[in-house]
Amino acid sequence: MATRMPSVLRTLALSRPATFTQTQHARRSFQTSRKMMADVVSPSKPIGAFRGSLLGFLLGTVLAGGGLYYYVVDEYxxxxxxxxxxxxxxxxxxxxxxxxxxxxxxxxxxKK
Incomplete structure (x- = not known):
């Protein structure tokens, strides 16, 4: 970024002494509260890949079967x-x- 600034501004920025706010930002450390650092606990047990896929397959089959049933009943x-x-x-x-x-x-x- 210093190469993009005009030479006059660059010399002013380099010759200027460091102010209190610049050194204050450099001395700051990263701090968080205990609440923020605590692990997030999920309220429910995660569903495994096999159980999730089986549940999704069964749900899709039931929905497709129900839709087909209503279609056939309507056609009947x-x-x-x-x-x-x-x-x-x-x-x-x-x-x-x-x-x-x-x-x-x-x-x-x-006639007869």
């Missing part, structure tokens, strides 16, 4: 509703056809 409900609709449409078509057949039988009886 939709297909069931469509099937019931088709059954009602077939029933109404059969009733109309039955009505036409009865009407034709009545016409045949009246």
């Amino acid at each position: 409900k939709v297909s069931n509703e469509l099937l019931v609709e088709d059954i009602y449409a077939l029933q109404s078509a059969v009733q109309r056809l039955e009505g036409y057949v009865k009407a034709l039988e009545e016409e045949v009886k009246t």
Whole structure:
């Protein structure tokens, strides 16, 4: 940094006597309280890598299975509703056809 300063400032900085604040900063030592130096105690037991991966796998499997279950149940409900609709449409078509057949039988009886 001294090489970047202009030569006039460099000579002033070097020729100036050390002040009280400069020597005070040099004499300071690093101090902390006992609280700050105490080890941090974790409140819970750390989970091992094997247990953590097993727990994560099981949790992921349960979530994926639950999502799949709700998806399949929803698809089942939709297909069931469509099937019931088709059954009602077939029933109404059969009733109309039955009505036409009865009407034709009545016409045949009246013509004889």
